[in-house]
Amino acid sequence: MHPNPPSAARDAAPATEPRSDWQTLKRLMPYFWEYRVRMAIALAFLIGAKVASVSVPLLLKRLVDALNITTTDPRALLVVPLGLLLAYAGLRLAMTLFTELREIVFARATFGASKRVALETFEHLNALSLRFHLERQTGGLTRDIERGTRAVQTLVSYSLYTIIPTLVELTFVLVLLGHKFNLGYVWITLAALLLYGTFTISITEWRTKYRKAVNELDSKANTKAIDALINFETVKYFNNEQFESARYETGLEAFRAAQMKSQATLSMLNTGQQLIIAGSLVALLWRATGGVISHSMTLGDFVMVNALLIQLYVPLNFLGVLYREVKQGLTDLERMFALLEKDREIADAPDATVLHVAGGAVRFEHVSFAYDAARPILHDVSFEIPAGKTVAVVGPSGAGKSTLARLLYRFYDVTGGAITIDGQDLRQLTQNSLRKAIGIVPQDTVLFNDTVAYNIAYGRPGASQAEVEGAARAAHIHDFIAATPKGYETMVGERGLKLSGGEKQRVAIARTLLKNPPLMIFDEATSALDSANERAIQGELAQAAQGRTTLVIAHRLSTVVNAAQILVMAEGRVVERGTHPELLALDGRYAHMWRLQQTHGDTAAATDAPDSPTLGDSAFEPALN
Incomplete structure (x- = not known):
């Protein structure tokens, strides 16, 4: 004997303490490991796209300098710029081509991992004890699963498709600026990026509490709405439609107030980012202007510096959004992993055996x-x-x-x-x-929002239509079903509420008889x-x-x-x-x-x-x- 005393709180709380972001990422990585070959190919395409991207300003420099041709030969005037223009277009095309190939190759990994996480969570929730399902809040739970599944795609989209490419491009740009010009450009760029990153992360961390409040209030409002819709009969019995609307409105109003605070702090973040970017651009372009005036740089060099910096700062404009979404994605993913790791109050023993029914005593x-x-x-x-x-x-x-x-x-x-x-x-x-x-005919019969045939066949999935009808006849409900316009394809409604109590119980009896x-x-x-x-x-x-x-x-x-x-x-x-x-x-x-x-x-x-x-x-x- 090994009694296992249940604990009222065992399934009500996460099984583990809140994990760090790195622990959450580490927990996610096994889902992508099976796609490691695709990840390597996608990384190669990513580098190819960034090489093409950084090459565009270089070619633009040559194109601008080529327009200063001093020869009067019309063929040179035509061929040189035309060749550079075609090369420029080719690099632009290559950049787009490599980017799309990267997304195509890695799409299977993104959606496959997302599917696997969602499926494992669903299976685990179904395996949890009855206590968990009696205490859960369906609205909030479904939002946690929805956000967690979406977080997998968000993390891949922002990390593989934005953050990593930006870091690769930043490396290329810094090497290029230091090699072609001098380290002054590198230090200005690095100082601007350091200030930009520090400001963005600090403000975003400060904003996190507002973002969390938005999500929590969203889940609460959603829980109240779903609870009222599921129990709509009780709402109508007591004439409480206005009461439920008022409860929902209270939740929505709190949600709106939290959204306003979140939006105000976001505007402050965006303004600060633009000030840092504008200041660094002015410093770099002023230095480049001085180089052109002193003839240490060509006009093409000036254009190249401007194009490189603009190309680099465009994704940085979204760094706050990226950081916030990545942090939020990790938070959402951690919440879903917490569901996935909830302790099963009732679990099979390691040496559990299959039941062999001899007589059934x-x-x-x-x-x-x-x-x-x-x-x-x-x-x-x-x-x-x-x-x-x-x-x-x-x-x-x-x-x-x-x-x-x-x-x-x-x-x-x-x-x-x-x-x-x-x-x-x-x-x-x-x-x-x-x-x-074991088969059961419960007192409170709850049916799926599907057809009568589906609900009876649920007793033994895969049963033939003849077997379903035989069970319905045994439960004395076949004639009723046959008399309806759609017969066994009649929808029973949410929790079977389109049927009377007696009809629902007959369906439950038929379902159990079919299980046999x-x-x-x-x-x-x-x-x-x-x-x-x-x-x-x-x-x-x-x-x-x-x-x-x-x-x-x-x-x-x-x-x-x-x-x-x-x-x-x-x-x-x-x-x-x-x-x-x-x-x-x-x-x-x-x-x-x-x-x-x-x-x-x-x-x-x-x-x-x-x-x-x-x-x-x-x-x-x-x-x-």
């Missing part, structure tokens, strides 16, 4: 459980569901009945005792094999049905339970009178157990509940209606072949 052995250590739910619960038999659990709300189903599915691990299937401890089994062997597992759980499976339909469905559920180990959680006692054993729970304990006649003879809690339901007409005459089968061990033909 289920045993709860002195099981205790608490969602929170301060609030125990189950206390020393022990019972057995013999292979192929049906055991029912009844009791008041909050007694812990549905918790038994969650533990059997291993959505949580017990805090004491053990649950076994054919002697195999659930904690030693793979979750996939365990859940594959050896173990079944019926958690108030007919609670949304009227008495007439409940009788029909009870017959099908009884057929489905035939030969299967079945746990029935029920409120209406008439539905479980034929169970092999009935457990009565109260305050997390089994207070009575026995067959229906034995419990009536005991004249305890069960007998009191039975008399109370008879008084209110809820028993549906189950005991004296031979055509009204109940969930038990009577012989029925299989619901599905």
